[in-house]
Amino acid sequence: MRWLLPAFRPHRARLLMAEALLCGATVLSLGSSWLVARALDVDVAGGDAAGLARTAALYAGGVLAAGGLTWAARVGIEGIAQDVMRSVKERLFAHLVDHDVALHDQNAPGRLVSRVQGDTEALRTLLSEVVLQAGPDALLFVGLLAVLTYEAPAMAAVVAATLPLYALLLVWFRRVSPPQFLHAREVAARLAGFCAEHVRALPLLRAYGRLDWVIARAERLAEEKFEADYRAGITMVWFFNTLFAVRAIAYAAILWVGAVGVSRGTLTLGVLLLALDYLRKMFEPFIRLQFHIVTLEKARAGERRIRELLAWKPTIRAPDAPVAWPGLTVGIRLTDVELAYVPGTPVLRGLSLDIPAGRHVALVGATGSGKSTLVQLLFRFRDPDAGAVTIDGVDLRALDPAELRRHVGLVLQAVHVLPGTVAENLGVDTVTAARLLAEVGLDERLGPETRVGEGGETLSRGEAQLLCFARAVATDPEVLVLDEATAAMDPGTEARIQALLAARGGTRVTVAHRLRTIADADLIYVLEGGVLVERGDHGALLALGGRYAALWRAQLAAEGAAA
């Protein structure tokens, strides 16, 4: 948790203020109870009705003021906890956005979302409900024992005697309850998974007449959930009622000692009531705990996960002294490149090929042949395990990745529009954005300042695809990479993009399943199992009568069938 301290630093003044308010509320609350004692022992005993009215009013005022202070302090603390967590989230987010693509491949977006949102939420509860509450709670214990010791040491002894019992109970509860709750959550998650899986499989199960089997297993899981929930629930019941029983014993003891004292005149009625009230107050932090016991366990696990994620340093970084962009006059070369996502199962196996400058190069191959991996290498989303990727003889690892990526444009099949203006999404100023929009023919529909993405203008798929294309060419990159870019495009959008590409020229790398898209490429590489199996232009490859020719005929046939 120490790593969180810097995040508190900007809020030091607010934090001190809120803690002071909370301590003030505690003092006021303890003082108000003391006023009750005074009202009885001084005003009532002295027969001073006006004084009684004053003290009662003061008491009401004190209570309300304590309530008001508590409210202000708690809202302040919530605000601080929120702000601290927001800075942690932003740090975590920035860390993830710039992190290796490998990390994102290993962690699905949904999982990272729950790291950024869910784990921090649990941590926030821990901060605002326990950590920042600890001081005022300690003050409450100390304060009420001090007042009682001053007024009636015997009473203080009785109240203090319950503290170790509470503590003991708490230790027991903290040991027993969290595993039960975590188990209950785990069973609940399993039941939810079961429901999802079987709701989807219902048609099949119905066809095989096995619905009874589903019901029977659901019943078994539900029974397991019952056991888990009941066990966790009953622990809670025992914990609180044992607490109540301890308190009842303390109440009886205070009444006994107090009543004897009052009858002998060694103790006043007011002090007796004061002790009863303080006993109730001492109990409050324990009650608050019941709402948060599960969150606290989640917070501990979440805190660990966040720390691990932040400690995971990216491997793809700019070198200390990056080489300037060499310009692309010769070409990109892969030399004996090997790469495995999982050790032992290589995706690229000693791949060597050239992408000559100014040419249109196409990569063809089945799923898993390694062509998308090759694209990752071109952007240095990954580094090869062995071999090298060079641009005009310069190893990509010698360049600043940001610099490299300015000179290489990427168009993917999936469209990604971020919340922001069109110009922001294109990553250029508004003048350039306007020019780009006109180029791709979106200028009538969108302006540079139009907001798009979540909460903005809704784009049709074709429009989003054109926008993504405009983004890829916005920096006028020397190399343009299209990874299945046109696979999901309607014919109109695709035609427009093809026209733009034809007008643009330059070095281009296209990955495509549909061979018609790349038939005009200057050079076609056919990959299979991470190695190069054929190379040449369309005509040459057809004449070769190999893998490419077979693929081409099959696609012609499929188109014939669809026509």
Place this chain on the structure above:
Amino acid sequence: MSEATLTWRWFRFVWRGQGADMARLLVGSALTAAMHAGFAWMWKVVVDAARDGHVGRAALVCLGVGVGQALLYVAVQGTRTRVNERIQQAARRRVLAAVVAAEPGDLARFRTGDLVTRLTDDVSTEKLAWFLCSGVFRAYEALLIVVACVVGMVVIDPALTLWAVAPLPLLVVTQVITGRQLGRRADAVQQAVGRANVVLQDVFDGVRVVQARGLGALARRAFTQAAAAQVDAEIRNARLAQLLHVQFGYGWQVALAALLFAGGLRVMDGTLSAGDFVAFNGFVMTLVFPMFDFGAFVVRWRQAAASLARLQALVDLPPGAPRPVSDAPALTIPAVIQTPHLRLDLGAPIEVRPGEMLAVTGPVGAGKSTLMAALAGQVPGAELAAPPSAWVPQDPVVLSVTVAENILLVGAGSSEAGAPVSEPDWARILAAACLTDDVARLPDGLGTAVGERGVTLSGGQQQRVQLARALAAGRPLLLLDDATSALDADTEARFWDGLERAGLVIVVVSHRAATLARADRVVYLRAGRVEAVGTHASLVATHPAYRVAYASDAGRGVLPASAASTAAGSA
């Protein structure tokens, strides 16, 4: 149906047959309520007893009442906890039964995630079950506590009772108002969190483009904005939530001030004893939490009613009609099959006899899968009388159970509900589905758990598990909907060669020439209409479009490169 009627119906449903627990709670709650008030009364007894000198005995009784009350509470709360969970179970059972029995077409209107939410979240203790037991009986107990305390106070001093009790109903009202407002703000928080999650998801999804185009700054800005909006919503929510807590913690103490003043005056003029005053103090403290139970009852009822409406919508789904089953050995596919979405026109009825294999092919959207699902009796409104079938749908369904259970769809070796199981001939089934080697390699063989909490099967293995399932069912009609697409040509050939076709009616959807060539007849469908029917060879010879599409398997990624080029060359 009004909220009250709906709640009452479900209340009756979940409590049916639970008379013993209900009686236990009715009596137990009454006892705890009496002891609550009795404990405060004992304070008076102890203080008054001090004058007479036998305070020790009174204090012991007081202690007994206090500890006894806590123990009794263990029983009452324990019962409530148990019944809450049972109610959750009963509600889920009822809804699940309705979902399972519902007409597939009706169910298709709901998204899977929505159904899962209703089966888990809406029936949960938090949303529904707590209210139907704990909520109701806490309110009942609260009512009894209020009555007992008020009775106790009236016995001591009726006028002072008014002073002490008057501010309390105000608390209930403010709590209900705050609670409702809080619900709205909590929704706003949910929406803000949802929006921030969308931004996160968008950015993580497109992390390649973000890095490729240096859009990190834009992404950070977008997230910062969303996170700030979320913090704003959270703080607005926190203001009200903390207000509710303050009402809990401090609001009621104003009643103590009123009591202090009015009670103090009475103690002064001697009409109220010290013990009476202490008892009054105790009664007010005892009254506070029941007040909040009333508030909670109102707030939680609204939540529960919303969940109930969603559950009732599922319970109201009409059960699906049983599908007609033909006992004729041959399958007759009618000339026209009308489904809600598609009309399949075969031109003339097609009869497939035992031992015969019919293949169906055609481009995307031709209606192949619809035809198969209709033959399997899974298309509402298109009930065909077909022999009992073993259907293998296009997308493999693999459940998170063992391999054996996935194949049999019952607990292995057991004779569980609905499935008479004698130990199947595993060697034969696995061999027929080309799974023998795969299963041998699994850590626990057939007993290996697969799916979410087990090993992951490859696409081809999943398909072969499906095939094994169909074969193990031992039904006279085998429906394979593109069920061998992920198998390599060699394995597929082994599967067909090993299939004992005698006595089986086989209908298969395929795009592979090798498979089509094995069929006795091929139905070539396009856009819901039959284009041609005949053997593969005759269709290749007479139908140009069919020839182009299906004459060979070239380029389908199933043959070695050399074989593919030969095949393509001959096309």
